[in-house]
Every structure is written in C-alpha cells, then in structure tokens.
Amino acid sequence: MVFTSLNFLLFFPLVAVLYYLTPVKYRWLTLLAASYFFYINIKPVYAILLAAVTISTYFFTRLMDNTDNDDVKKRYMVVNIVLILLPLFFFKYFGALNHEVTGALHKLHLSWPLPEIKLLLPVGISFYTFMAIGYTIDVYNEDVAAEKNFGVLALFISFFPFVLSGPIERAKNMLPQFNSTRLIDYDGIVKGFKMMLWGYFMKLVVADRIGLYVDVVFGDVGSYSGSTLLLCSILYPFQVYADLGGYSLIAIGTARVLGIDVMQNFKRPFFAVSMADFWRRWHISLITWITDYIYTPLSFVFRKRGMTGVVLSLLIAFLISGIWHGAALTFVAWGLLQGIFLSIEALMSKRRKVFEMEFHLEKRWWYILLCCLVTFMLFAISQVFARASSIENALVVFNKMINSGGSLYLDITNLLYAFMSLAILLLSDFRDEFFPGKLLAFESSIIAIRYSAYLFVFFLVLYVGVFSGNRFIYFQF
Amino acid sequence: MERKTLEDKLTGIFRKIFNNEGLTIIDDLTANDVANWDSLSHMILIGEIEKSFGITFKLKELNKMKNVGNMMDIILSKL
Structure with a gap:
C-alpha cells in the first residue's frame, strides 16, 4: 500500500477514526496494528525482517540499560548495529558485490562458487534500519532511556507514515509522543x-x-x-x-x-x-x-x-x-x-x-x-x-x-x-x-x-x- | 581552575576559531547564537580546547554539551 493508492485513501481515514476512538492509553496499540497491517500489505514475508530488527534492538538496548559498565554497553551497541545491518547488506549489496566479484574472477578464468541471487529489496529497509541504529546509539549515549514497552519501540520502528521512505525520525522526538496521552487537536x-x-x-x-x-x-x-x-x-x-x-x-x-x-x-x-x-x-x-x-x-x-x-x-x-x-x-x-x-x-x-x-x-x-x-x-x-x-x-x-x-x-x-x-x-x-x-x-x-x-x-x-x-x-x- | 578564569581563556579560543573579536561567552550560549558555529567548526573548536587545556574529551561527553555552560562543567571536571 502506498500513499498514492486508493487503498491508502480508504485505510488512512479508517485508522484515524479507530485511533481517536481507542482509549488514550492504548492508542499506540492501534497504530502498531495499523503499521504492521500497512507493511504486511506490501509483502508479508518482509514484515518478519522488520520484526527481527525490532526484537534485536529491543533486546540489546534493554541489556545496555541494565549495566553500568561502559565497555559492556558499547559491546551490546556494536553487536546490535552489526546484527541489524546484516540484512541491509545482504539485500542491498550482496547481489551487486557478488556480481562484480564473479565478473572480475571470470576475466581471470576463475570461477566463483556462490550463485547469483537476485533479491527484491525489502521496501523501507534502509530507513527503518537507520532509525533502529540511531535509537541504539542514543541509548548508549544516554540521550534516551531504553524503551521498556516492546510494543512502543516496535511502533517507532514500523510507524506506517515513515516505514517506506522516512523521514528518518529520532527516538527522542517520537517515543515520548507515542507514550503520551494526547487530546484531539483540531488545528x-x-x-x-x-x-x-x-x-x-x-x-x-x-x-x-x-x-x-x-x-x-x-x-x-x-x-x-x-x-x-x-x-x-x-x-x-x-x-x-x-x-x-x-x-x-x-x-x-x-x-x-x-x-x-x-x-x-x-x-x-x-x-x-x-x-x-x-x-x-x-x-x-x-x-x-x-x-x-x-x-x-x-x-x-x-x-x-x-x-x-x-x-x-x-x-x-x-x-x-x-x-x-x-x-x-x-x-x-x-x-x-x-x-x-x-x-x-x-x-x-x-x-x-x-x-x-x-x-x-x-x-x-x-x-x-x-x-x-x-x-x-x-x-x-x-x-x-x-x-x-x-x-x-x-x-x-x-x-x-x-x-x-x-x-x-x-x-x-x-x-x-x-x-x-x-x-x-x-x-x-x-x-x-x-x-x-x-x-x-x-x-x-x-x-x-x-x-x-x-x-x-x-x-x-x-x-x-x-x-x-x-x-x-x-x-x- | 576558577570558572571565571576558564571563561576568559575559553573566550579567547572562541574568538580565534569563529574569527570574531567581539564575541563574549555566557552559559546559555549555543551554536545557534554564533555565526559560523556549525558541525564543521565545532570539531575544530573541540580540538583547540583539548590542546589548550591538555585534556581529552570522550565522544559521549560531546553529546552532553548542549551549551557553553555544559561545556565548561565538563572541562572543569577534567582539570
């Protein structure tokens, strides 16, 4: 579902109405459900990747929050960044890199054992990966506290208006808004x-x-x-x-x-x-x-x-x-x-x-x-x-x-x-x-x-x- | 080192880096208030402060420097 599709013109008003009808305390849940519905609607299997990035980020930032040892904290930060970058590298760069290496070796009459894999880039992966990395570094720098509510963090990373192409927002701006009890603002x-x-x-x-x-x-x-x-x-x-x-x-x-x-x-x-x-x-x-x-x-x-x-x-x-x-x-x-x-x-x-x-x-x-x-x-x-x-x-x-x-x-x-x-x-x-x-x-x-x-x-x-x-x-x- | 002495010495560094002889610094001063204080000149400023005071900052401390007051607190904690 993209912003310019008829589906979105039906989906968005429905989400907005449901959102404002939901008790303030659970509005994040409505948005989370809408965000995953929105993403799954594009290609269901890629939602698994989105969820995996979220789980890894939640797990390691919580670990970072539970230790005072700066070296250990840094290690958790690095491990999470490497882990969530792996799918991005695989989907975005593996094909091109493999193609170049195969071509170069072919010129030298050598063969390359890895087959060429043509994969569709999961939509939005570059954007939500950067948001998750930014959040991980912010937690390490103590710019934001590690979010305790897994659902709210999942919403931050998958929020449907941003998940496809940004803006690459910051946890410091978004998490307090997802957690707050906001009233309807007509203007x-x-x-x-x-x-x-x-x-x-x-x-x-x-x-x-x-x-x-x-x-x-x-x-x-x-x-x-x-x-x-x-x-x-x-x-x-x-x-x-x-x-x-x-x-x-x-x-x-x-x-x-x-x-x-x-x-x-x-x-x-x-x-x-x-x-x-x-x-x-x-x-x-x-x-x-x-x-x-x-x-x-x-x-x-x-x-x-x-x-x-x-x-x-x-x-x-x-x-x-x-x-x-x-x-x-x-x-x-x-x-x-x-x-x-x-x-x-x-x-x-x-x-x-x-x-x-x-x-x-x-x-x-x-x-x-x-x-x-x-x-x-x-x-x-x-x-x-x-x-x-x-x-x-x-x-x-x-x-x-x-x-x-x-x-x-x-x-x-x-x-x-x-x-x-x-x-x-x-x-x-x-x-x-x-x-x-x-x-x-x-x-x-x-x-x-x-x-x-x-x-x-x-x-x-x-x-x-x-x-x-x-x-x-x-x-x- | 006294905070006032630090402020005087820091003023000299700020004037040199930002090429502004009339510049005076106060605790609430931020990058938004000084012409040419952007992400490029910021690190040159940091390098100059480290050299002048013989101290070394951690990257994490840089993120805590929201204004000159924070910057002076961090420098004083290292002297």
Whole structure:
C-alpha cells in the first residue's frame, strides 16, 4: 500500500477514526496494528525482517540499560548495529558485490562458487534500519532511556507514515509522543490534511509530470540531443525534490492528523546560497542522521588534524551517504561529489565571508540569485550521476551536453503542465523564503481565499496529476 | 581552575576559531547564537580546547554539551 493508492485513501481515514476512538492509553496499540497491517500489505514475508530488527534492538538496548559498565554497553551497541545491518547488506549489496566479484574472477578464468541471487529489496529497509541504529546509539549515549514497552519501540520502528521512505525520525522526538496521552487537536488535524494535500500536489502533479519527460529521455540517453539532456538534467533535481519532498509532506501530514509532530524534511532547498546551506535544507532527516552518527564520530577521531580532519570526515560521510542510496558506482560518484563540493566550501568559507563583507554582498538580490544558481548547478551536476544507469551513461550525458546541442525534444502538453505546476511550487517556496506570513493561501485568515486555494490544488491534483502508478523515487533506496 | 578564569581563556579560543573579536561567552550560549558555529567548526573548536587545556574529551561527553555552560562543567571536571 502506498500513499498514492486508493487503498491508502480508504485505510488512512479508517485508522484515524479507530485511533481517536481507542482509549488514550492504548492508542499506540492501534497504530502498531495499523503499521504492521500497512507493511504486511506490501509483502508479508518482509514484515518478519522488520520484526527481527525490532526484537534485536529491543533486546540489546534493554541489556545496555541494565549495566553500568561502559565497555559492556558499547559491546551490546556494536553487536546490535552489526546484527541489524546484516540484512541491509545482504539485500542491498550482496547481489551487486557478488556480481562484480564473479565478473572480475571470470576475466581471470576463475570461477566463483556462490550463485547469483537476485533479491527484491525489502521496501523501507534502509530507513527503518537507520532509525533502529540511531535509537541504539542514543541509548548508549544516554540521550534516551531504553524503551521498556516492546510494543512502543516496535511502533517507532514500523510507524506506517515513515516505514517506506522516512523521514528518518529520532527516538527522542517520537517515543515520548507515542507514550503520551494526547487530546484531539483540531488545528493540528487540519494542518495535517493541508500538508497531505500539498504533498499530493508535489508528487502527483509536479514530480510525475516532470517524470513523464525525464524518464523517457534518461531511459535512452544515446538517442537524445545535448540540449534535451541539458533540459532533463535541469528538471531532474526538481523532480526529486517534488517526489521525496511530496512524499515527506504526506508522511508528516499523516502523522500530524494523528496528533504526532515530526521533523521537517525539506526547507525550500533551491533557495540555498551554498552547498552547506543546501544540505541543511535537503532531506534533513537523513543528513542530520549522517551528521550525528557518522560525520561527528569521524571528525572526532580526526579532530587533531584540523581542516584536514574535517575534509576527510566529509568525504567519508558523504561516500557512505552515496552507498546508502545504492550499491552502484554512480552513487559513489554522487556521494564523493557532495563531499568534494562541501570540502572546497569549508576550505574557502573564511575568504568568502571576508569577500562578502568587503563588498556588502550578503543582502544584494543579484548576489543571492547568483549563489542560488551556482548551488543549483552543482547539485544538478551531481544528480546526473544519481539518475544515470551507469558512470558511462552519465559521461555520455555530460559529453553530449557540452559538445552537441542538437534539436530539443519537446513533449509540449506534458511539459506545459510540468512547468506550470513547478512555477506554483517554486512561487510558494519563494514566498515562504523571502516573505514569510505574506500572501497566504492555505493559511489565509479569509475563508474564501483559503477554501479557493484548497479547491484549486485539489482539482489540479485531480485533473493534472499522473495516476498511472508511478512509484516514489526513494522506494528503491 | 576558577570558572571565571576558564571563561576568559575559553573566550579567547572562541574568538580565534569563529574569527570574531567581539564575541563574549555566557552559559546559555549555543551554536545557534554564533555565526559560523556549525558541525564543521565545532570539531575544530573541540580540538583547540583539548590542546589548550591538555585534556581529552570522550565522544559521549560531546553529546552532553548542549551549551557553553555544559561545556565548561565538563572541562572543569577534567582539570
């Protein structure tokens, strides 16, 4: 069951009603049952894996809670992390690794005894594994107490709005909410539905309309001109933003309807004025996870090396982030590029500040615009690697973009819808970035404007949205 | 070491790392209040504090440094 399916549109209202009818003390139980029903509905057998990760995490964090010996605690933490990473490695990386090793040995006329296994990646495994790891480390760091109620921990790891594609939430924020006795908050419910509506607009209209064009071209890069590939490379970051950002808003809105507050996952990323700024606005839940659990321990180890240590930590952290997205060289290149961009920025940041202050540039609109465009361009370049099917394919795209213009392939009607909806999305982000609280539509105090906005977006989704069963991009991760 | 002496010495380190001669530190000061105090400069700050005071932090202690006050408590416990 996915957010854009008819099943979900029946499932969610039913869960919401059942949730609010359940006595406050047992609401977590309703959510847990709904979450497992939701997950089992996708592929029952994978729910066993989800349960196993939960059992291991519960068992070891309880053991950690019962000892004062730091070394023993650390051992429990490491054992649990290794155990719950095993399925992720097996399902996500074994096939690719085995394929590469077999290929390399074949070239040397040697045989490899392990058969090639093609496995479907259990949906959401990268996300719930990271949530379980984060919780385990938090318990070790005494940032959160080990949850005593197994059901509540199981709910945290399987919570249906997040289980498929995040946001990768933290136990510190979620466990107290699952354990608390919250009353019905009408404003919160309305806010949640508004988020969901905007999320559906982002996904079904913006992302999927752009997708209809980008998917065709990137599916066969050899057949399209340089100018067409350039247009697609510019459009693809917007598609991913609308896809994952839309998914996140539906997830956050769903949780909000149930009275649960969740961290923001995207914050107008295309108004970032540097790559560091960009990564504080894009996929925030993943990047803060990587900062806290990978970058910080690494930079702590390398802290005596000053800026060299920072650069090294950035490169490794983003390399891991790339590999997290998939077992392919394209994602390695993507991760390394992010690490390189951020490292160069970190090395130049003092000089940049001095330069900006000397010429009073920080508040000048044309300088902000220039910085936004350069940041976007750097990200778009890295996204070509994320989208291309191989490094060779990505290089073909760059080669064609630079060396051959050619005629532009246009899918006029579809692109018209795509640009129109993208303009609406970016104008809304522009307003929130530079004029917060002004020209409100969904939040207007004038009821006629508010309801007109709801209806306008609702009908846009209904008439311009793509309902051909496009999956969310991040389900593959 | 007296808390006041520590505060003075720490102020010097903060000014150097964040390139801000007017910066004064108080217990409630957090990364949100200081320009350029982000995850990148934080570890350089930590390294500089360790070097200046001849101490070594544990990673676990870093997570407990929610503001400068917490940071000073941890440093004092090691001097």
